Amino acid sequence: MVICIITGLLFILVGWLIWKKKKLKLIAGYDEKQYKGDKNKLARVMGIYSITLGVIIIIFPFLMEYLGDWSSWILIGIIVFLTLFTLIRVYFK
Template sequence: MFWGALITCLFVSILCFLFSYLIWKKREFSLIAGYNEESFKGDKEKLAKSVGLFLLIIGLLTLLLPFGLEFIGSVAGTLFAIIVIVGTIGLIIYINKI
């Protein structure tokens, strides 16, 4: 069970790291869901940095998730879900302010 979760989480975390790099450093705004070049009036640099940093943090947490599940138990999964949901809501609020 542990190895399957580790491989799955490793794959998802690599995808998060890749998208983080592409959005934050390469400025691939087309990877952001709902982004429209014509209607966005905010700072594109802040948008790229905030979404890229969020994906980087989610990638790190996803990489650590199987270890937390193995040693702590299902509390780690619940904590992971809460962090992702609260982080996503916070990111949406921040993006709408810039």
């Protein structure tokens, strides 16, 4: 439980740095020379994505304890949907 909380807080911190401080180098695979899109939009979308993942990671052990193991499948589904939605939003708009 402690590991999930620490990991979630790190995701939230990284998301805040990407979104508000525009630290785009924290995004895996980001290359400033090759990226042609709007960098402010990329920072916002990826920052919100990281913060949302951080919150899900923090909530994860509590839901598993109180709702059972099946809740992990719901959270995994949410993470997969969120990841696909973010990728489509960044690369196709």
